[in-house]
Amino acid sequence: DAKTTQPPSMDCAEGRAANLPCNHSTISGNEYVYWYRQIHSQGPQYIIHGLKNNETNEMASLIITEDRKSSTLILPHATLRDTAVYYCIVRGGADGLTFGKGTHLIIQP
Amino acid sequence: GAGVSQSPSNKVTEKGKDVELRCDPISGHTALYWYRQSLGQGLEFLIYFQGNSAPDKSGLPSDRFSAERTGGSVSTLTIQRTQQEDSAVYLCASSLDAGRRAMNGYTFGSGTRLTVV
Numbered sequence: 001d002a003k004t005t006q007p008p009s010m011d012c013a014e015g016r017a018a019n020l021p022c023n024h025s026t027i028s029g030n031e032y033v034y035w036y037r038q039i040h041s042q043g044p045q046y047i048i049h050g051l052k053n054n055e056t057n058e059m060a061s062l063i064i065t066e067d068r069k070s071s072t073l074i075l076p077h078a079t080l081r082d083t084a085v086y087y088c089i090v091r092g093g094a095d096g097l098t099f100g101k102g103t104h105l106i107i108q109p
Numbered sequence: 110g111a112g113v114s115q116s117p118s119n120k121v122t123e124k125g126k127d128v129e130l131r132c133d134p135i136s137g138h139t140a141l142y143w144y145r146q147s148l149g150q151g152l153e154f155l156i157y158f159q160g161n162s163a164p165d166k167s168g169l170p171s172d173r174f175s176a177e178r179t180g181g182s183v184s185t186l187t188i189q190r191t192q193q194e195d196s197a198v199y200l201c202a203s204s205l206d207a208g209r210r211a212m213n214g215y216t217f218g219s220g221t222r223l224t225v226v
């Protein structure tokens with residue numbers, strides 16, 4: 001599976017949009033982009049995934065560049081409960097998702 | 110069940126003892142995954158099952174680790190002769206299947222916190 005690069009940490013003010021970037025320049029054509037988050041002391045939680053089109057659900061939006069080499073997860077109105085580590089993962093095969101170090105997003109009151 | 114259930118939630122064991130960690134996946138999920146997370150670290154993939162089969166066991170850290178799954182449901186991760194470096198949170202996840210049809214990804218349990226003293 002392709003490797004991803006994320007900033008180690010980010011701050012965002014409560015109520016503002018949080019935009020979390022992810023680089024996956026070696027992604028191949030059959031690999032999807034997945035986002036998970038892990039709130040302290042809990043198991044990771046699925047957020048959203050996509051292949052090449054932008055996606056939106058009740059939690060977030062996923063914007064994937066046309067060349068698919070990077071993507072951005074958008075939390076439209078961040079709350080304090082969104083403070084967590086956010087993982088960007090690309091996957092094409094059947095084996096386990098490979099989690100990197102992720103981005104520690106801190107929502108400031 | 111409604112979610113992935115793991116037991117025990119916490120386990121303290123003495124170095125050298127064997128431990129068994131249990132995972133009960135979401136009903137109907139054929140794929141099951143084990144991860145571990147050491148303090149302050151990312152998730153380390155250990156093994157996955159599609160049904161009762163584990164196609165790739167190379168992620169297991171040593172031969173002291175083994176896992177099985179029976180009846181396509183409950184899975185047990187066994188650690189023999191535990192060492193202090195085995196201390197971590199062991200997380201289990203399940204998905205509809207292991208292929209790309211698992212479009213909503215994994216559902217994780219809350220984990221078992223293992224402490225080896």
